[in-house]
Amino acid sequence: MTDTVLIAGAGPTGLALAIHLALHDIPVRVIDAATGPATTSRALGLQPRGVEVLERIGALGDLPQRSQSSLNMSYNEGSRTVLRLHVGQAVADQPKQALLISQAEVEGTMRERFAQLGGHVEWGTQVVAARQDDTGVTATVRTADGAEHHIETHWLIGCDGAHSTVRKLAGIGFPGRKLLERLLMIDVRARWPLDKNGSTTWMEAGHMLSVTALPDDTWRVFTEPPSDLPDQLSEREISDRVLSEFSRRSGIGLDTVTDVRWASEFRIHRRLADAYRRGRILLAGDAAHIQSPTGGQGQNTGLGDAENLAWKLVLVTRGRADQRLLDTYEGERRPLARKVLRATSTAVDIMLPHDPWKRLLRDNVVLPVVRLPAVQRRLWLAASQLGISYRGGPLAPAMHRWMPGLRPGDRMPDLTCRHLDGGRTTLHAAISGRWVVLADDQHVAARHVEAAAARLGADLIVALTPVEQPSSPDVMLIRPDGHIGWRDHPAPDKLAAWLNQVLWPA
Incomplete structure (x- = not known):
């Protein structure tokens, strides 16, 4: 078999997985049912965790220079602003910033990185x-000309989206429920007197319309239409409906609209x-x-999936670990996905209640609490996914409760470090798909x-000593996902015993 891993789907998840495998010379093949790269996308943001993933595999490129890094979010009911949030701005102990940029741009940069690796x-x-x-696995694939042929591979990875063919072929269920029956979305060029560093959302009797600023006088507008709107609208009908609703709610005329670049409709589900x-x-x-797209969690959760799976596939395909x-x-990522689904679903239910009593509860109880700086920080940390921990999971059992500070399973913040030859680096830059031994003493680091x-x-492990960090007697082994x-x-004998247990469980 020449193709050790076959990846179906060339979105951010599939590309991140492919790049990581290619970094370690694992033969990988990426296919996609689409006829070419996407030029438009629903997803607009990379949360800080997604930025870290791309940084570690050398796929971030110039995205920070082409993105907005902060976002002012205003929520209105009629002419009254009921909530303002400032998201995406880094804070002192979490310096990573969110990036507001189209998923299509992210994918383009990732394809360039994949091409660099062959x-x-x-x-x-x-x-x-x-x-x-x-x-x-023997996978049968059909090409655009209708021809079919077989691909022999050791592993087939389905990164082919919500309607995944791979998932259906594997016989894996996908239960869930609808969150919003229908959304209409357009990207439009116009000169509107709205915040170009943010989004504005109007909430009205449980129905919403939201406008987000994009580069070059472009705005993304999406709204939940009335239930009696006919199905199968044309792009022109979608854009006319959305623009009319925007003008009604905002009081802004449409005379500066010069171009509707994209129009689509979709439904929001919660499924696992x-x-x-x-x-x-x-x-x-x-x-x-x-x-729900609330908080921009979909793309970022997928990138986290890819990084977690990739280092495990590398070890298994190299014969360094048991299958x-x-x-x-699954033991680490599925519980996280369940939490994300629950949080984003709750956000939709709270911010867009159809019941008048729930709206009253939102306005008089929920929103005053959300305005508190401490609460906004917690919301930012949850959305950023920098607080993710695998404590208590299959590779970090709860036996470490006695340990002060960061424990096995926790994300390790970035640090300024030195290689054993004295060269400076940062922890996250040094990872690049490898494991890192972190110790204050060079000789201790070398032995571990x-x-x-x-x-x-040997090519999957590197030693670092921290620079200007509090001294600790402990040695840490940082995984390739940080x-x-x-x-x-x-x-060293305890470290060896731990690795033996992880790689070759009894």
Whole structure:
């Protein structure tokens, strides 16, 4: 088999997974049913966690220079502003910023990075059948000209979105419910007197209309239409309806509108796959979970899936770990997806209640609490996904409750560090798909690297000493996804025992 991993879907999740594998010379093939790259997208933002993922695999490029890094959000009921939020701005102990930029731009930068590593996307190629056994998967794919052929691969990864063919072929259920029956969306060029560093949302009897500023005098407008609106509207009918509703709610005329660049409609669901793995077929991103776009969580959760799965696939395909390590992917990521789905669904239910009593509760109880700075910080941290921890998960059991400070399973903040040769770097930059031994003493770090390299391979481990950080007697092993894997007093034998347990569970 020449294709160790076959990835269906060339969105952010599939590309992030492919880049990570290519960094470690794992043969990977990426196919996508679309005839070419997307030029428009629903997703507009990279949360700080997504920024970190792209940074670690060298795929961030110039996105920060082409993005907005903060967003003022105003929520209005009629002419009255009921809530203002400032999101995306970094805070002292969490310096990463969110980036407001189209998903299509993110994908373009990621494709460039994949190409640098020798990869490319095979467009117009869709999985139509899959058969697996203990040694691999035979996937039948259909190309744009209607021809079908077979691809032999060790692993098939479904990153093919909410309507995932791979998920259906694997027989994995996707239960859930609708959150909003229908949304109409347009991208329009106009000179409107609205905040160009933010969004404005009008809420009216449980129905909403929201406008977000994009570069070059472009605005994204979406609204929940009345239930009696006919189905299958043309793009012109969608744009006319949305613009008319915008003008009615905002009081702004349409005389400066010069171009409607895109018009679409969609429905918002909350769904979670029953399983993330079925034998040699795995799911990631929207194929495994979909939620409300509130807080920009979909794209970012998918990027986290890709990074978590990637380092485990690297070790398994290299023969450095048992296949059971892949089960920890679901064990760590599915509970997180459940929390994200619950949080975004709750946000929709609270901000867009149809019941007048619930609106009263929102205005008099919920909104005053949300205005508090401490609450807004907590909301930002949740949306940023920088507070994600796998404590208590399959690779970080609850036995570490006695440990002060950061524990196994926690995300490790970025640090200024030195390599053993004295060269400076940052922790996250040094990871680049590898494991990092972090210790105050160079000799201690070197001994632990030797113990880890015997299990992981020398090219997957690097040693760093922190610069101007509080001294600690503990040594840490940081995973390729930036989470603490192991922490203890200097003891190479204990580190080796932990890796043996993780890679080759009894």
